[in-house]
Amino acid sequence: MLENLPVYAIEAMLDSLPIDLTFMDADDKIVFFNRCRIFKRPPECLGRDVRGCHQPDSHAAIDRLVADFRSGARDNEEHIVKKADGRQLRVRYLAARDPSGQYQGLVEMVEEIN
Numbered sequence: 001m002l003e004n005l006p007v008y009a010i011e012a013m014l015d016s017l018p019i020d021l022t023f024m025d026a027d028d029k030i031v032f033f034n035r036c037r038i039f040k041r042p043p044e045c046l047g048r049d050v051r052g053c054h055q056p057d058s059h060a061a062i063d064r065l066v067a068d069f070r071s072g073a074r075d076n077e078e079h080i081v082k083k084a085d086g087r088q089l090r091v092r093y094l095a096a097r098d099p100s101g102q103y104q105g106l107v108e109m110v111e112e113i114n
Contacts, residue, residue, distance in 0.1 A: 069095040
């Protein structure tokens with residue numbers, strides 16, 4: 001079905017969503033993010049290991065989440081984050097799997113919920 005959509009249309013569609021989307025591939029590399037409104041991401045994030053985009057104290061949690069997604073122990077996780085400026089954010093992590101169930105990566109969705 002996606003073969004009928006040009007890349008520019010897919011990008012426009014994803015950029016129009018009121019959420020930040022990031023995709024990390026099965027090699028733990030950030031390979032896509034839409035036009036971020038909440039977490040500003042520099043283009044240099046693309047191709048980086050996900051750990052390089054987070055503080056060292058979060059690496060163990062990232063590793064546990066990715067290991068659980070790879071093994072199939074779980075397929076999603078959600079957190080509510082309260083920012084210093086009063087905003088509340090819902091952060092969701094979803095395992096991306098191909099039709100056979102193989103782990104293909106991780107989708108991060110962030111939205112303001114105030």
